[in-house]
Amino acid sequence: MLRNNGKYRINETMSAKRDALRMKLIDAAEQQMKANGLTGLRARDITKDAGCALGGLYNAFGDLNELVLHVNARTLDRLNVAIATARKGLAPKESLLAIALAYTRFAQENRALWDALYDHKIPDDAEIPAWFRSHQSNVISHVIHDIAALQPSLPEKTRLLRASTYFSAIHGIVAISLQGRFLGLPADHLYEEIERFVGYILSGSLGASGKDLAD
Amino acid sequence: MLRNNGKYRINETMSAKRDALRMKLIDAAEQQMKANGLTGLRARDITKDAGCALGGLYNAFGDLNELVLHVNARTLDRLNVAIATARKGLAPKESLLAIALAYTRFAQENRALWDALYDHKIPDDAEIPAWFRSHQSNVISHVIHDIAALQPSLPEKTRLLRASTYFSAIHGIVAISLQGRFLGLPADHLYEEIERFVGYILSGSLGASGKDLAD
DNA sequence: GGTATTTCTGAACGTCGTTCATAATAAAAT
DNA sequence: ATTTTATTATGAACGACGTTCAGAAATACC
Numbered sequence: 152m153l154r155n156n157g158k159y160r161i162n163e164t165m166s167a168k169r170d171a172l173r174m175k176l177i178d179a180a181e182q183q184m185k186a187n188g189l190t191g192l193r194a195r196d197i198t199k200d201a202g203c204a205l206g207g208l209y210n211a212f213g214d215l216n217e218l219v220l221h222v223n224a225r226t227l228d229r230l231n232v233a234i235a236t237a238r239k240g241l242a243p244k245e246s247l248l249a250i251a252l253a254y255t256r257f258a259q260e261n262r263a264l265w266d267a268l269y270d271h272k273i274p275d276d277a278e279i280p281a282w283f284r285s286h287q288s289n290v291i292s293h294v295i296h297d298i299a300a301l302q303p304s305l306p307e308k309t310r311l312l313r314a315s316t317y318f319s320a321i322h323g324i325v326a327i328s329l330q331g332r333f334l335g336l337p338a339d340h341l342y343e344e345i346e347r348f349v350g351y352i353l354s355g356s357l358g359a360s361g362k363d364l365a366d
Numbered sequence: 367m368l369r370n371n372g373k374y375r376i377n378e379t380m381s382a383k384r385d386a387l388r389m390k391l392i393d394a395a396e397q398q399m400k401a402n403g404l405t406g407l408r409a410r411d412i413t414k415d416a417g418c419a420l421g422g423l424y425n426a427f428g429d430l431n432e433l434v435l436h437v438n439a440r441t442l443d444r445l446n447v448a449i450a451t452a453r454k455g456l457a458p459k460e461s462l463l464a465i466a467l468a469y470t471r472f473a474q475e476n477r478a479l480w481d482a483l484y485d486h487k488i489p490d491d492a493e494i495p496a497w498f499r500s501h502q503s504n505v506i507s508h509v510i511h512d513i514a515a516l517q518p519s520l521p522e523k524t525r526l527l528r529a530s531t532y533f534s535a536i537h538g539i540v541a542i543s544l545q546g547r548f549l550g551l552p553a554d555h556l557y558e559e560i561e562r563f564v565g566y567i568l569s570g571s572l573g574a575s576g577k578d579l580a581d
Numbered sequence: 582g583g584t585a586t587t588t589c590t591g592a593a594c595g596t597c598g599t600t601c602a603t604a605a606t607a608a609a610a611t
Numbered sequence: 612a613t614t615t616t617a618t619t620a621t622g623a624a625c626g627a628c629g630t631t632c633a634g635a636a637a638t639a640c641c
Binding site: 203 | 618
Binding site: 193194195205206208209214215 | 596
């Protein structure tokens with residue numbers, strides 16, 4: 152029978168050793184995903200690179216999916232930085248274009264890790280943890296800010312819709328192009344095609360005069 | 367030592383029995399994917415449903431990936447019909463909107479099979495067979511026709527780029543929304559958001575007067 | 582019927598994620 | 612120090628998976 156008299160730690164948040172192993176496992180998994188993609192990820196290889204036994208992974212994380220979530224959170228953070236840097240100091244419209252181009256560049260330069268952001272599926276029963284969603288939100292918040300600046304009269308909820316639509320459209324163009332599906336937009340035309348497309352959207356949604364299209 | 371004196375068939379294209387088994391396997395795989403998704407696909411379940419031994423799958427197809435390609439080709443054909451039906455008799459701009467909405471509806475109503483179109487990855491060494499690419503091309507050809515009608519002066523190659531960009535953007539909006547990633551555009555706003563978005567693109571790219579934006 | 586050829590079969594193989602009894606280590610109590 | 616208790620580490624073992632392949636069964640032609 153286990154007692155807890157307050158002198159041993161109750162949860163996993165206080166162990167520096169455990170955290171160190173977790174970090175080594177995330178590092179190893181990230182390296183492996185960079186080299187072999189999400190489907191090339193192997194628990195045995197990760198633990199070997201991290202310097203622990205196979206079972207150690209399951210002491211540090213619930214399962215392999217949870218480890219992937221941590222790698223993906225890192226990737227989202229780096230994407231977030233790339234976007235923030237690209238739009239810094241720009242006016243809203245220029246910022247929206249900069250976001251699209253930064254997203255495109257990031258996807259190209261971090262192909263395997265970026266793929267994993269979308270290829271990774273968690274089982275139907277499990278749900279995406281809140282801490283991970285916040286990493287996703289950080290990325291899209293830049294779009295929300297620009298839309299808010301362009302259309303201040305838009306209700307908050309509608310701004311989220313517009314931001315999601317804008318972001319998703321750009322993502323779709325990049326994704327289909329890089330995956331070479333359907334016609335496969337050639338990568339060497341990707342930037343100009345996106346720049347043109349963003350121009351369409353901005354002129355279409357805001358009018359040539361930048362007038363506020365409330366609704 | 368095997369000889370061939372011309373009295374036995376040389377390749378696999380002439381056997382009705384073999385084709386019947388292939389069809390049963392595709393049917394079984396399709397049913398399984400509908401119910402359990404691509405990741406729920408199991409060679410043992412498929413062959414049991416199709417009424418053959420486990421190894422039979424590997425007589426009919428090279429491997430499981432090849433079988434998935436056949437299911438996906440079917441799905442693309444049904445998507446193609448859905449789009450063709452939706453745009454029939456419409457003017458180019460209305461057709462482009464109809465395509466987007468039909469794509470959205472198809473994705474919602476055939477979620478598991480539609481997911482498999484994009485989730486299925488073939489190994490790096492193998493490449494997508496030409497017969498499969500033609501199924502993909504049929505779907506996007508509708509977009510190409512409408513763009514050709516709207517901008518007849520556009521070079522053929524540029525039309526393909528524009529069609530790919532348009533299709534991919536719509537796909538991205540639908541995909542991110544249905545997967546609930548990032549903010550997750552709520553499904554009940556999906557149609558109106560797409561309709562608005564297409565309006566932006568059409569007015570942005572063609573001008574209010576429908577003038578031809580060459581190049 | 583006899584023989585060449587194709588098709589079918591399912592046990593067996595290697596690999597995977599995951600589990601868990603056991604060992605090793607660390608901390609607290611005595 | 613020694614014992615007790617709690618934590619962490621280990622890797623053999625398990626079940627499920629895709630795939631293979633030697634042999635059985637079926638088929639086609641003489």
